[in-house]
């Protein structure tokens with residue numbers, strides 16, 4: 001049941017009104033944290049944590065021990081709301097639950113979506129710990145029918161046939177690459193194409209080779225549904241992948257990702273990532 005259920009506009013308004021009353025804030029940027037990237041929320045000044053379980057009509061996160069939370073606060077004096085723990089399609093959530101937070105961001109008054117994910121690299125140039133600023137995407141899940149915008153159009157939010165040729169704002173991408181350079185991280189930042197699979201199984205070697213031939217740089221199981229719904233309702237989008245695994249393009253190689261190495265690489269990028277997000281949000285606040 002993907003299109004049987006949906007949030008009514010009234011339900012979404014109720015969620016947004018609850019969050020407005022509780023936070024007394026009007027965030028300018030909505031930030032979605034990828035797996036292991038929740039430390040972005042730790043950088044907020046005067047954080048207010050609202051657990052998903054406290055929010056009417058909000059789904060629960062399936063990750064054990066964490067219901068997930070929205071954190072309101074300031075980054076570089078810009079009011080933001082951070083989503084710690086997203087809803088993945090592979091967990092069994094329907095697309096209308098996966099993407100609901102973007103419409104909430106819109107109703108809260110956000111102009112921007114900053115979205116991040118942990119991803120595998122397909123382009124052999126990219127190593128664990130590299131950060132890929134999303135230039136474009138290939139949405140395999142949508143090409144095979146699971147588009148979050150399928151079903152009656154929600155005219156309160158946007159048009160029936162939204163274009164997707166400019167999902168990742170060019171000014172933000174340029175600013176992102178400039179800021180990475182100014183921070184001294186140009187050797188770890190690239191612009192690239194992200195592909196989303198439904199998951200939860202990883203890509204096979206043949207699939208990885210297909211992705212490479214299709215021009216894919218990084219691959220994961222998230223982000224694009226949220227981006228499509230954000231673009232539909234007029235949010236300006238900026239996205240990054242953090243490479244936490246290197247995709248396997250060789251049948252002869254049976255490399256198993258070393259989880260400790262992956263964690264160490266992600267941890268090593270925590271400081272650069274925090275600096276980068278802080279600077280990007282400052283740029284968004286001044287735009």
Ligand code: 6GU
Pocket residue numbers: 118119120121197199201202203219220221244245246247248
């Ligand atoms: Cl779909 N593939 C690989 N290789 N690594 C990942 C991933 C996918 N999603 C997160 N990390």
